[in-house]
Amino acid sequence: MGDIEHDVLAGVGDRLRALRKARGTTLMDLAVETGLTASTLSRLETGKLRPTLEQLLPLARAHGVPLDDLVQAPLTGDPRIHLRPVRRFGLTVVPLTRRAGGIQAYKVIHPPAGRAPKKNLQTHEGFEWFYVLNGHVRFVLGDQDLRLGPGEAAEFDTRLPHWIGSAGDEPAELLILFGPQGERAHLPTTRK
Template sequence: MSDDDAGPDRDDSLDQVLGAVGPRLRALRQRRATTLAQLSRATGISVSTLSRLESGQRRPTLELLLPLARAHQVALDELVGAPPTGDPRVHARPVTRHGRTYLPLTRRPGGLQAFKMIIPPTPASEPQPQVHEGYDWMYVLSGRLRLVLGEHDLILAPGEAAEFDTRTPHWFANPGPGTAEVLTLFGPQGERLHVRARPRDR
């Protein structure tokens, strides 16, 4: 079969994919209980354009879909319903912050994120509890992890896990002697930490 013979079939397939974007956009917005006006402010796309996209009267373009994918915190492939293709392995680069190395284990933007943390020993660290919205889960692969959670001061050994509401003041470090490796799961709120205010000296 020649490329010319396959052309109409490809066009029909593309039209089907693009035609399904509008209902998917509407379902995502309604699931997040977001109005068109709120989504317009978040993306910079006019309410009328958003309405026409959802109704199928406006053909979706990359310039429109990218800010919508960010606003809905989904991958672009998921937004258009594209089949999974390519290498499924995650090749994200490790990031080092305050001596700790974070290896991303997921690549989907937004939503639940998984990391492997490599934490050097800092036995003399002074706890500095922090709070933020969300819920954290931590699992110790090797080494030891000191977790200060509210009034609790715990040492987690390999094979032990902890989960907690992150609105509770919490702090963690590696008491040594060796390096600790920890798996952690958290949502996007987990990236916005706020140091808990200390009482003023009287």
């Protein structure tokens, strides 16, 4: 193994452990999620086992990070960020952060109101902040039914029943920050 390969693989174990702990996942849970044994995962995290591509691919998928982040591949010199939009439940979602745990950022595009998915209020653990970039959205939070336009923002505890959808004939684009329960998407300001 050459110096470059050794350098690339040297910190994989520490990164794998940090990602797993940030997600609050046990070795057993991760084993079920990846199809790897808990023993193999432990040996990878401690550096006693050299990782293979067959092991790293399911780990990258499970942690929701690109393979390059696991191995910290050398920089190519290309400063561009290559975002990969995904379609979920009729929405276009562009993940803007690439790390497990903590606050996550997304750009979400809601289809025009006539083509939007059925309004179903949902609840889940977490705290969310969103900012309307373009278009108008209908935001239902508990008993409140609000309409927000470009430049407006809202934040809420996602344990409250909520729904967000386009409120017009045009798609609505949102910047969303989502964090685990107890983590708010903004920092309080203090005056001196």
